[in-house]
Amino acid sequence: MLGMNGKDTTLFIVVCLMVLLAPILLNPFPTGSAFAQFNAGYPALLQRFVIFGILVIGFNILFGLTGYLSFGHAAFLGVGSFAAVWMFKLLSYNIVPAIVLSVIVAGLFSVVIGYVSLRRSGIYFSILTLAFAQMMYSIAYSDLVGKVIGTPITNGETGLQVYNDDPQILLGDGPKTPHLFGLEMNSSFTWDVGGWSFVFQNGYYLAGILMIASFYLAIRIFRSPFGLVLRSIKSNQNRLNYTGISTRPYMLTAFVISGMYAGLAGGLLAAMDPLTGAERMFWTASGEIVIMSILGGVGTLIGPILGAGVIKYMENIVSTINDNVVHGWVAFMPDGLENFFVAIIHPFIGKGWHLTLGLVFMAVVIFLPGGLVELGQRIGAKFRRKKSPESAATSAEKGTV
Amino acid sequence: MGILEVKGVNKRFGGLQALGDVNLSIAENTVHAIIGPNGAGKSTLLNVLVGKLIPDSGSVLFDGQSVLGRQPYEINQMGISRVFQTPEIFADLTVFENVMIPCFAKRDGAFRLHAIGSTRHETDIHETAEAILMDVNMLEKRHMVASSLSRGDKRRLEMAMCLVQEPRLLLLDEPTAGMARADTNNTIDLLKEIKEKRDITMAIIEHDMHVVFSLAERITVLAQGTPLVEETPENIKGHPKVREAYLGEAQV
Ligand SMILES: Nc1ncnc2c1ncn2[C@@H]1O[C@H](COP(=O)(O)OP(=O)(O)O)[C@@H](O)[C@H]1O
Ligand SMILES: [Mg+2]
Numbered sequence: 001m002l003g004m005n006g007k008d009t010t011l012f013i014v015v016c017l018m019v020l021l022a023p024i025l026l027n028p029f030p031t032g033s034a035f036a037q038f039n040a041g042y043p044a045l046l047q048r049f050v051i052f053g054i055l056v057i058g059f060n061i062l063f064g065l066t067g068y069l070s071f072g073h074a075a076f077l078g079v080g081s082f083a084a085v086w087m088f089k090l091l092s093y094n095i096v097p098a099i100v101l102s103v104i105v106a107g108l109f110s111v112v113i114g115y116v117s118l119r120r121s122g123i124y125f126s127i128l129t130l131a132f133a134q135m136m137y138s139i140a141y142s143d144l145v146g147k148v149i150g151t152p153i154t155n156g157e158t159g160l161q162v163y164n165d166d167p168q169i170l171l172g173d174g175p176k177t178p179h180l181f182g183l184e185m186n187s188s189f190t191w192d193v194g195g196w197s198f199v200f201q202n203g204y205y206l207a208g209i210l211m212i213a214s215f216y217l218a219i220r221i222f223r224s225p226f227g228l229v230l231r232s233i234k235s236n237q238n239r240l241n242y243t244g245i246s247t248r249p250y251m252l253t254a255f256v257i258s259g260m261y262a263g264l265a266g267g268l269l270a271a272m273d274p275l276t277g278a279e280r281m282f283w284t285a286s287g288e289i290v291i292m293s294i295l296g297g298v299g300t301l302i303g304p305i306l307g308a309g310v311i312k313y314m315e316n317i318v319s320t321i322n323d324n325v326v327h328g329w330v331a332f333m334p335d336g337l338e339n340f341f342v343a344i345i346h347p348f349i350g351k352g353w354h355l356t357l358g359l360v361f362m363a364v365v366i367f368l369p370g371g372l373v374e375l376g377q378r379i380g381a382k383f384r385r386k387k388s389p390e391s392a393a394t395s396a397e398k399g400t401v
Numbered sequence: 402m403g404i405l406e407v408k409g410v411n412k413r414f415g416g417l418q419a420l421g422d423v424n425l426s427i428a429e430n431t432v433h434a435i436i437g438p439n440g441a442g443k444s445t446l447l448n449v450l451v452g453k454l455i456p457d458s459g460s461v462l463f464d465g466q467s468v469l470g471r472q473p474y475e476i477n478q479m480g481i482s483r484v485f486q487t488p489e490i491f492a493d494l495t496v497f498e499n500v501m502i503p504c505f506a507k508r509d510g511a512f513r514l515h516a517i518g519s520t521r522h523e524t525d526i527h528e529t530a531e532a533i534l535m536d537v538n539m540l541e542k543r544h545m546v547a548s549s550l551s552r553g554d555k556r557r558l559e560m561a562m563c564l565v566q567e568p569r570l571l572l573l574d575e576p577t578a579g580m581a582r583a584d585t586n587n588t589i590d591l592l593k594e595i596k597e598k599r600d601i602t603m604a605i606i607e608h609d610m611h612v613v614f615s616l617a618e619r620i621t622v623l624a625q626g627t628p629l630v631e632e633t634p635e636n637i638k639g640h641p642k643v644r645e646a647y648l649g650e651a652q653v
Contacts, residue, residue: 003519225505225523226516228494232502235491242451242489243562244477244506253514 008219011302015215019208022046023198030195034328037320040313043188043201048312050204050211051268056292056304057211057218058261062254063290064299065227067234071126072113072133073289076106076259078140078281080266082153085160088274092170093162093178095185095206099267106263107256109136114255118248121237133286140278159277178271180206185271203272210268214261219301221257230254291357295364297371306372311357318353325349402465404429404602405450405570410459412445412626419445420456421626427570427619432596432603434617436610442626443606444486447572450604451483452476463570474511480569484576486606488555490562492548496539499547500530500561507566533565536591553580557588564595573605577612589615 001009018025027041040046055077063069080102087098117128139145143156154160162168178185185203192198221227229250232240240247270276279285292311297303326342326349333341348356368374403426412420419442427433435443448454450461452473461468468476482503491499504526509515520526534540537557542550547558556576563571573592577585589612595601607613613620613634620637622629629642637643 003517005519005521220517220519223519223521224516225501225509225518225520226514228498228502228520229505232491232494232498235493236489239489239491239562240502241473242477242483242485243503244474244511244566245502246472246474246511249512253516257516 002216004219005223008223008301012216012219015302015305016212019050019212022049022208023200023204027196027198031197032195037325038317040317041198043186043199043204045312045316046201046204047207047268047272048316049309050207051265051272052292052308052312053211053305054207054214054268055262055265056289056296056308057214058258058265059289060258060293060299060301060304061218061221061230061261062258063293064304065222065230065234066251066254068118068121068251068255069126069290070117070129070255070258070286071283071290072129072131072136072286073258073262074283074285075113075133075136075281076110076262077266077269077285078136078276078278079109080106080263081270081276081280082140082160082266083263084267084270085162085274085276088162088178088270089160089166089168092168092172092174093176093274094170094174095178095180095267095271098178098271099264102267102270103260103263106266107260110256110259110262111252114252114259118251118255130283130286133281134283137278137281137283140281154278156278159275161275178203178274207268207272210264214264215301215305222301226250226253291361295361295371297373300371300373303371303373310360310372314353314357314360318349318356319351321349323350403427404464405604406460406462407446407450408460408462410446410449410456410461412442412449412454412456418626420449423459423623423626423628425621425628425631427602427604429602430600431618432592432605432616434613434620435604435606435623436608436613436620437623437629441623443623444574445626446623447483447574447604447606450476450572451481477506477566477568478511481572482563482566482568482570483572484556484559484563484574486574486578488552488559490547490555490559492546494547495543496534496545496547496550496558497530497543499558500533500565501526503562503566504529529565533561536564536594537561538587553584556580557584560588560591567599567601569600569602571601571603573603573607575606575608577607577609585609585612588612592616 004012023041023046025041026046027039029035029039059070059073083102083105084098087101091097113129113132117125117132120128140154141156143152143154146153146155175182175184183202185206186201188199188201190197190199229240229245233247233250237247266280288311292307293304294307295310296305296307323342323346326345327338330338330341346352364371370377405425405427407423407425410420410423411418423446435446437443445454449456450468452468452471452475455469463479463481466479468479491502501520508526531540534543537560539554539557539561542554547555550558556579560576577588580588592603593616596603605616617634619631620634621631622637622643630637630640632640
């Protein structure tokens, strides 16, 4: 379907359904129940799932296919956000020009940074991208450009946002919040059923549709001759050169495509909440993208999206669990045991979520080098073996999920 | 004038003169063997021809055009393909994908943005790739990941990757090293067949004299970076200088 093979079509349909039904599927616990806190189906978090999904889908086209590890991808995300907020300030809250410009600007930046960084490979490439991103972060944080030309561009530490006296020449009497031709991003529809309450938000669905489109494009790239060349770069760049293929333009194209994906994600972040700051470009943000990809499964289609989901979930859910909440769950225990249990759990929850993430990450890297996707494959393989022992032998055409 | 003209090529590695004043002319549509003891500079000479090394002095003309200073991919696009002494293949990809890539390079040139169409729908490329895999007897292994192949199969795969580009000059660096006798004979037959089917020039480095005498029309003996003799196979057997160069290392 749509030029995809059977397996990819299935995967694509599953992703579409997940995006469509996420507000329900990720809200399994009734509102007010003890576990409601584990619900992830609220708009602010759902938006993050799909926006960071877009970011890592793009990152995976570079890192997953070619093996070139960019350590500065958050810079393109940040640039995209700044471009989008500027469109809000100058034109209106319509997100179309904002998102278009964020993709274009991120694309331009990635042409320049890619051109220079791709002169080296391996660790030197990573360091170059990191250096560029940190430079851009510093420039944004101190608003160097703004100081030179005399008007704020990134607005330094304060961050960039829309003020009432901004030009907004196309605003008229349109909405005063980001919208798609009048469809406001933050407006939503709530469906109360039984003890549950499901929220369907415009912003989430817009970002979700764009993630589906991004995912579709990534599938096509993975299966195209271009994608094959990118994979061969990862496998043996030497052979490729002696086979008459110039790797540079292929690498630069992959770099720019993934930069534009990041720009789209940045533009969408601003479209959900029309303000941004330099911290979006900080190196830890770039590191998070790398961790998402590795956690999920580098070079697989679905892996990075899963990785982004797990990390955003932990960042937003595990970080909100505090000692009182745990006391609530284990209240049935005798007091001494209860306190002991809470004391043990304490370092891993709330602000300690990074520790939990670190442990999960280490466990995955050591035991599941293929990431969460490998976990899925192993479980799937076990089930299949139980059903029919001979079918396991036909796994010759494994391919990338 | 030959299709390949090497004139006065010198290459030093520190104090070692790997190539000293090499002159070599390879006539079009012939098989030219380069033999010589280990460390004679045979692979180094090929490295110069494919742009991996830049010589200190001298000139290399392919079909009248200078090769020196060009990138390896440009030289390949001129029509020179090389099989390496240790197989250079795409180890993570399947056998079939390995062969598809040179097909794309041949058809689309050094770069073409071809990001949406599926490789599955490239029927021409599939046909060409299948035909060459049939030629090297590897069609049934086409879904195997290349890293899992035997050493001999890796060589045959690399040869298929070079042949499928229909190069005008094919450079083979010890193509049968590590192959079983039967595979060696198959390789000889394959190269003979290719030679009969179309115009191709081959330069072959080989230690196995059975291979050399089965294929070569001219033989150059290289020793310590310098060509000693260039002769027909009949005249090279028992040539005093050749015996001297080998000092019993291989039975000529
Ligand atoms: N890149 C290199 N750096 C230094 N020395 C080299 C290099 N390549 C080859 N040599 C040396 O040059 C000589 C010729 O090597 P080579 O061309 O590989 O010989 P062979 O005829 O066996 O293929 C050897 O002594 C080898 O050690
Ligand atoms: Mg050699």
